[in-house]
């Protein structure tokens with residue numbers, strides 16, 4: 435008698451098959467038929483209109499050299515011939531981040547609109563040079579993030595917080611570095627509480643610790659990093675930690691309420707002092723984001739001042755915490771799988787700290803660390819498949835003749851460029867010292883830095899709208915990583931490797947569930 439055993443796996447597979455056959459496939463076929471009817475994948479080149487149901491301005495013909503379907507077929511080698519609309523949509527979700535043809539434009543379908551993606555030095559330069567009246571960063575943010583609803587309308591209507599981040603915030607990095615350092619030590623003690631890492635009398639001056647290694651503890655990485663980065667950044671911004679990351683309307687409203695409760699008394703006190711002294715300068719005025727924002731908020735900008743400042747502090751948090759956290763997490767994942775790399779970086783970091791201590795200036799000397807962080811980002815592409823998202827406010831002509839109509843969202847194929855062997859030798863391989871080796875060449879020592887201007891590297895965007903917080907981000911990341919290197923040993927459980935990044939359409943996160951083991955450093 436033969437026994438057919440039904441294991442949980444086979445049960446799950448059969449249920450999966452039934453689900454696919456009865457529910458998913460018919461739906462997919464119906465969707466495919468509908469998409470094929472609606473989408474016109476050749477229209478970048480043809481005189482046929484853009485999507486009828488997309489932005490109203492898409493309804494007139496446009497000229498873009500090159501046929502998007504052929505381009506994608508050529509570059510991927512995998513797209514089927516014939517009607518490609520359905521496959522292209524799926525393909526984008528799964529693969530398109532690696533597809534592009536250097537120097538040309540193509541368009542990709544989103545659920546509700548098209549996005550035109552460009553690449554190559556010339557087209558990127560065109561975008562960088564374009565005025566805000568032609569290609570708008572703020573309008574693209576409004577459209578793609580629905581930022582009026584998710585982040586509040588005021589910061590986009592008058593984005594003076596960008597100038598505040600670019601100038602006073604960045605300029606005060608050196609002066610406020612001790613606060614950043616202190617909060618890093620305290621936050622790590624709390625969040626990665628390996629035994630023995632709890633004895634600092636002075637967190638700023640704390641020595642590099644040696645001695646017995648402690649037992650390994652397991653840490654959920656991304657979640658823990660978010661808390662550490664939020665504490666560290668907000669210690670610098672507003673003097674006290676604000677654990678806020680608003681990702682939806684409801685979360686946003688909650689965040690505004692909590693932030694207002696915390697910030698309102700501080701803002702009111704500063705306004706009272708201004709009145710008392712009849713000037714925006716008064717003795718012992720705190721050197722922080724609230725003061726810098728209030729200094730910039732003169733005249734009509736003083737209307738609704740409490741909510742105005744609170745929204746901007748939140749907006750800056752939104753720009754700062756997630757991006758820095760995912761970068762830090764990716765770096766920790768790379769270190770956890772590579773003890774030799776940890777050793778080389780320690781050999782750079784340790785003598786600098788021992789000799790000169792913790793400061794913005796000493797962070798500037800950590801060239802290998804800078805290169806490792808930049809290279810990690812290059813491979814993971816943590817801003818997603820595209821960068822420099824802009825909205826064309828009027829028809830825009832690239833210097834190669836490509837025209838995009840008003841209303842188009844246009845971006846750069848940054849991730850695909852990161853992985854292009856013509857731009858980076860062995861582009862799919864992590865070469866941690868790729869950039870520090872370039873800096874070692876004659877005349878190159880100030881180039882190739884993570885926060886620098888590099889035409890093919892778009893982690894921080896590009897042009898006038900390039901991330902104004904990048905100098906703060908890079909210094910904070912170096913201080914965080916240097917602290918980990920001199921304080922902890924780290925590894926994956928059971929000798930694991932870099933956990934796969936998690937892609938959703940064009941955005942990417944480091945693995946959200948991966949754990950890393952930490953202990954007090956052995957030697």
Ligand code: HEM
Nearest residue numbers: 753754757758761822823893894895896899900901903907
């Ligand atoms: C590794 C960390 C970071 C990454 C990868 C990153 C990346 C970016 C990118 C790609 C842009 C858009 C630029 C463009 O389209 O040309 C941007 C804008 C911006 N970033 Fe960053 N950023 C980081 C950290 C920070 C930090 C720490 C701050 C604040 C101190 C900050 C504040 C901003 C602001 C204010 C904008 C302008 C847009 C807005 O108002 O939301 N960023 N960033």
